[in-house]
Amino acid sequence: MAEISAGRSRGRRTSIAWWRDERTRGIIWQIVVVAVLCLGVWFIIANMVDNLRRLGIPLGFDFLNAPAGFAISFSIIPTDLNSSIGRVILAGMINTLLASAICIALATILGVIVGICRLSKNYLISRLATAYVETLRNIPLLVQLLFWYVAILQLFPNVRQAINVFDLMFMSNRGVNIPRPIPEEDFGIVLVALAVGIALAIGIASWAHRRQMATGQQFPKGRVGLGLIVGLPLIASLALGNPVSWQVPELTGFNFQGGLVLQPELTALVLGMTAYTASFIAEIVRGGILAVSHGQTEAAYALGLKPGTTLRLVIIPQSLRIIVPPMTSQYLNIVKNTTLAGAIAYPDLFSIVGTSLNQTGRPVENIAIMMVFFLVISILISLFMNWYNRRIALVER
Amino acid sequence: MKHVKTLVAGVALLAGMSTAAQAASTLESVKAAGKLKCGVNSGLAGFAAPNDQGVWAGLDVDLCKAIAAAVLGDANKVEYKPSNAEQRFPLLQSGEVDVLARNTTWSLSRDTQLGFDFRAVNYYDGQGFMVRKDLGITSAKELKGATVCVQEGTTTEKNLGDFDKANNLGTQPVKFKESEQARAAYDEGRCDSYTTDASGLAAERTGLKAPGEHVILPEIISKEPLGPAVRAGDSQWLDIITWVHYAMLVAEEKGITSANVDEVKAKNAEGAEGADAEVQRLLGITDKMGESLGLSRDWAYNVVKQVGNYGESFERNIGKDTPLALERGLNALWTQGGLQYAPPVR
Numbered sequence: 001m002a003e004i005s006a007g008r009s010r011g012r013r014t015s016i017a018w019w020r021d022e023r024t025r026g027i028i029w030q031i032v033v034v035a036v037l038c039l040g041v042w043f044i045i046a047n048m049v050d051n052l053r054r055l056g057i058p059l060g061f062d063f064l065n066a067p068a069g070f071a072i073s074f075s076i077i078p079t080d081l082n083s084s085i086g087r088v089i090l091a092g093m094i095n096t097l098l099a100s101a102i103c104i105a106l107a108t109i110l111g112v113i114v115g116i117c118r119l120s121k122n123y124l125i126s127r128l129a130t131a132y133v134e135t136l137r138n139i140p141l142l143v144q145l146l147f148w149y150v151a152i153l154q155l156f157p158n159v160r161q162a163i164n165v166f167d168l169m170f171m172s173n174r175g176v177n178i179p180r181p182i183p184e185e186d187f188g189i190v191l192v193a194l195a196v197g198i199a200l201a202i203g204i205a206s207w208a209h210r211r212q213m214a215t216g217q218q219f220p221k222g223r224v225g226l227g228l229i230v231g232l233p234l235i236a237s238l239a240l241g242n243p244v245s246w247q248v249p250e251l252t253g254f255n256f257q258g259g260l261v262l263q264p265e266l267t268a269l270v271l272g273m274t275a276y277t278a279s280f281i282a283e284i285v286r287g288g289i290l291a292v293s294h295g296q297t298e299a300a301y302a303l304g305l306k307p308g309t310t311l312r313l314v315i316i317p318q319s320l321r322i323i324v325p326p327m328t329s330q331y332l333n334i335v336k337n338t339t340l341a342g343a344i345a346y347p348d349l350f351s352i353v354g355t356s357l358n359q360t361g362r363p364v365e366n367i368a369i370m371m372v373f374f375l376v377i378s379i380l381i382s383l384f385m386n387w388y389n390r391r392i393a394l395v396e397r
Numbered sequence: 398m399k400h401v402k403t404l405v406a407g408v409a410l411l412a413g414m415s416t417a418a419q420a421a422s423t424l425e426s427v428k429a430a431g432k433l434k435c436g437v438n439s440g441l442a443g444f445a446a447p448n449d450q451g452v453w454a455g456l457d458v459d460l461c462k463a464i465a466a467a468v469l470g471d472a473n474k475v476e477y478k479p480s481n482a483e484q485r486f487p488l489l490q491s492g493e494v495d496v497l498a499r500n501t502t503w504s505l506s507r508d509t510q511l512g513f514d515f516r517a518v519n520y521y522d523g524q525g526f527m528v529r530k531d532l533g534i535t536s537a538k539e540l541k542g543a544t545v546c547v548q549e550g551t552t553t554e555k556n557l558g559d560f561d562k563a564n565n566l567g568t569q570p571v572k573f574k575e576s577e578q579a580r581a582a583y584d585e586g587r588c589d590s591y592t593t594d595a596s597g598l599a600a601e602r603t604g605l606k607a608p609g610e611h612v613i614l615p616e617i618i619s620k621e622p623l624g625p626a627v628r629a630g631d632s633q634w635l636d637i638i639t640w641v642h643y644a645m646l647v648a649e650e651k652g653i654t655s656a657n658v659d660e661v662k663a664k665n666a667e668g669a670e671g672a673d674a675e676v677q678r679l680l681g682i683t684d685k686m687g688e689s690l691g692l693s694r695d696w697a698y699n700v701v702k703q704v705g706n707y708g709e710s711f712e713r714n715i716g717k718d719t720p721l722a723l724e725r726g727l728n729a730l731w732t733q734g735g736l737q738y739a740p741p742v743r
């Protein structure tokens with residue numbers, strides 16, 4: 001193509017000056033746009049560096065090693081007042097990933113259920129699902145987060161009047177406290193049993209699949225697999241005399257000590273974000289299912305497939321191709337929306353970076369760290385979803 | 398090609414303009430704009446909050462007004478830019494505001510690393526703790542293992558860390574972006590204690606469901622000199638901001654109020670018998686103090702006439718007869734045992 005058009009411009013229509021040639025002009029314009037863009041970016045950066053120098057603000061990442069001097073209320077990795085700022089920021093990244101992962105999983109499940117319910121022939125169920133979608137997707141997420149947070153704080157009693165469940169679990173507006181399992185010596189063997197159970201379940205599933213392909217015979221692989229995964233470690237644990245002890249939470253001083261605690265901040269964040277995003281996912285799922293031609297269902301019924309099987313083997317695989325791409329943007333939204341968590345005191349990356357930025361006076365570096373983090377996570381999610389999308393794409397035979 | 402030239406010219410113009418705009422001094426740009434962009438708290442009763450008529454009022458707001466009166470001759474030529482604790486510094490750094498009067502603590506790192514300058518202190522404060530009376534504690538040192546609500550982006554966060562370390566308390570901070578949420582969560586019992594500047598505690602307590610059920614513990618765990626901040630490197634502008642505050646102090650010292658300033662001015666007319674030379678200099682009757690600051694001769698007269706002296710502003714916004722009911726304490730004039738001391742107007 002390129003040669004032909006180039007040949008044409010040089011050959012037959014030599015009378016046209018080069019600057020009138022569509023192709024040449026196209027290239028020139030692209031160069032100009034890129035140059036202006038680069039110039040613009042360079043100008044912004046140079047201006048910023050210049051301004052920072054004039055204000056006497058240094059640039060550099062050495063501040064990450066300094067002790068933070070401030071504590072955070074929730075962290076998976078151990079942190080304290082002496083932890084470095086870098087470590088506290090890392091804890092924030094993990095908190096963001098944790099909240100995102102939980103919300104992505106729950107919002108997907110809830111969204112699929114609501115989406116299917118909207119298509120239900122049962123009037124009540126489909127109306128309820130419609131009401132859910134129309135309400136939740138139209139209220140700003142921040143408002144919903146604050147609603148859930150205040151609701152939790154008001155519905156649950158103060159620590160001193162915590163709801164006591166068999167002296168094991170305590171629920172108050174400081175969170176839900178449950179016993180913490182403490183593994184003893186032989187606990188490793190239970191883990192090995194669990195691993196063996198998982199491996200066996202996978203093996204049986206692939207064997208059953210091959211057999212069904214060859215002979216058409218079915219095998220209850222789901223139930224057997226689950227039995228292995230749960231059963232083997234259970235038997236091992238019983239045989240070893242339960243190598244786990246439990247640390248039960250206890251009210252000492254101002255708060256419950258010991259045990260694990262699910263704090264109201266994380267709970268409110270997960271509830272709010274899951275409920276909100278599920279309303280969008282439900283619409284995507286509904287659209288995806290509706291897009292599969294009704295003839296497919298009829299054909300499946302004609303072959304004698306049951307409605308459940310039809311949905312699982314015929315409708316869903318085809319609708320997934322339509323559902324997955326918009327789902328990617330919902331997942332990206334979840335990750336980005338975690339930045340609202342600071343409003344309800346969940347220490348996500350954005351809120352910790354906010355503190356760090358104030359304590360260290362390094363806005364540029366702190367924001368850069370956060371931008372790179374969100375960029376990397378978003379790109380990883382996109383890559384994964386694109387891979388998954390290709391995998392499930394219709395294979396034309 | 399014509400487009401390209403226009404584009405290049407445009408970029409060059411933009412580059413030129415933005416450098417030019419930054420080169421102008423803050424005083425000149427405020428005068429050119431005809432209004433002062435003042436960074437204030439988004440809502441802290443007594444310091445900066447819209448009153449029941451929706452008009453900004455408070456001790457910090459009065460400082461904004463006084464600066465506008467001194468520079469522009471009109472205390473109402475202020476554009477208020479409210480911000481939460483975290484957003485305030487970028488606002489000043491980027492030039493969105495000309496001065497930040499937002500109960501901001503003057504500290505070494507803010508003075509140096511953030512690229513700001515401080516000098517005047519319009520409220521000497523310190524960090525305290527508020528708890529529910531029924532907890533039955535009388536000292537902050539009893540807060541072992543307590544949950545404490547804090548606002549993010551404040552000196553408060555780190556002071557709590559320091560106090561915690563020194564007294565081995567193991568407190569659990571719960572940090573909010575907005576003070577509104579922090580206060581609400583404390584009110585609901587999410588935290589045992591709420592900590593911030595003592596003045597802030599007095600202000601926030603007025604917003605609780607039952608203010609009477611809460612006490613502020615006696616410990617003051619830090620020094621929080623709150624004052625206006627400006628961008629570093631514009632010493633004329635820093636001088637103006639500082640001397641506007643000092644003018645309010647000197648006025649109080651000399652007993653000049655918004656009500657009697659005209660009378661005082663008349664009594665101290667040039668050559669008048671028994672005139673006070675410092676009052677004459679302050680009000681621009683003799684000498685040209687205003688001009689050396691780059692202002693008009695009656696800059697301080699405008700401040701006192703339109704806003705009042707420091708004591709008036711204090712009593713009106715946070716004093717005994719307000720819901721905050723704060724004592725003058727450290728903020729009394731130096732002649733009355735306080736720290737508010739202005740260098741001589743000479």
Ligand SMILES: N[C@@H](CCC(=O)N[C@@H](CS)C(=O)NCC(=O)O)C(=O)O
Pocket residue numbers: 438439440441480481482499500501502548550551552553575576577593594596597598621623
């Ligand atoms: N003086 C401290 C604290 C200033 C501060 O932001 N205090 C809080 C609590 S009193 C506040 O004003 N919050 C009101 C708001 O953000 O709207 C500092 O400069 O960091």
